[in-house]
Amino acid sequence: MLLRMYLRWAERHGYQARVLDLQPGDEAGIKDATIEIDGEFAYGYLKGESGVHRLVRISPYDAAKRRHTSFASAYVTPMVDDTITVDISPGDLRVDTFRASGAGGQHVNKTESAVRVTHLPTGLVVQSQAERSQHRNRENALRILRSRLFVHLQEIERQKTEARNAPKKDIDFGSQIRSYVLQPYTMVKDERTELKVGDVHAVLDGALDPFIDAYLQRKET
Numbered sequence: 001m002l003l004r005m006y007l008r009w010a011e012r013h014g015y016q017a018r019v020l021d022l023q024p025g026d027e028a029g030i031k032d033a034t035i036e037i038d039g040e041f042a043y044g045y046l047k048g049e050s051g052v053h054r055l056v057r058i059s060p061y062d063a064a065k066r067r068h069t070s071f072a073s074a075y076v077t078p079m080v081d082d083t084i085t086v087d088i089s090p091g092d093l094r095v096d097t098f099r100a101s102g103a104g105g106q107h108v109n110k111t112e113s114a115v116r117v118t119h120l121p122t123g124l125v126v127q128s129q130a131e132r133s134q135h136r137n138r139e140n141a142l143r144i145l146r147s148r149l150f151v152h153l154q155e156i157e158r159q160k161t162e163a164r165n166a167p168k169k170d171i172d173f174g175s176q177i178r179s180y181v182l183q184p185y186t187m188v189k190d191e192r193t194e195l196k197v198g199d200v201h202a203v204l205d206g207a208l209d210p211f212i213d214a215y216l217q218r219k220e221t
Helices: 002-012 042-049 134-164 200-204 209-220
Strands: 016-024 030-038 051-058 067-074 093-098 114-119 124-128 176-181 187-190
Touching (some): 002 042, 002 067, 114 134
């Protein structure tokens, strides 16, 4: 549901979006997915979406039709371009290939086209299996790794700065950033800005701009 929400948001804004990796759940749904959204200010708009998202609904997997609460996390990073240098030593990488899973017809599970790259010093792991070519999947995985490593290094510097300025640190909200309630009433509430929207179905269909605008205004003030 979150994957579709962000893809629909990108479509509403005329952005290009493509799924770089998708891991089906063990029984149903999606275990993990990586998407790339390309468009002007895309990261600036979406950077506030990182965090835990909470869903309350009548579970379609419960024969008793009871209300269930579930959680999923989103992590947003910028795709760094050629103007930003992130040095990655080939000796720091472990590259594994495996057979792609999921939809794909006869190609799936016949060739080891999927690629998983592990950055040994940091433990960061990325993978790509969206392309039929192992070479293209490797390129995608390395691009994702460069971006995540760039953010990782920025985070280390931020933590060092906060440690130096510990008395000045603000108390922020918890990791749960937003709740989507479909039962017993319908409402989407952002825990950081207190913004509430009653049309949960519109939000899940990509109408995220009120929440994005409220978050950016809060950060600005």
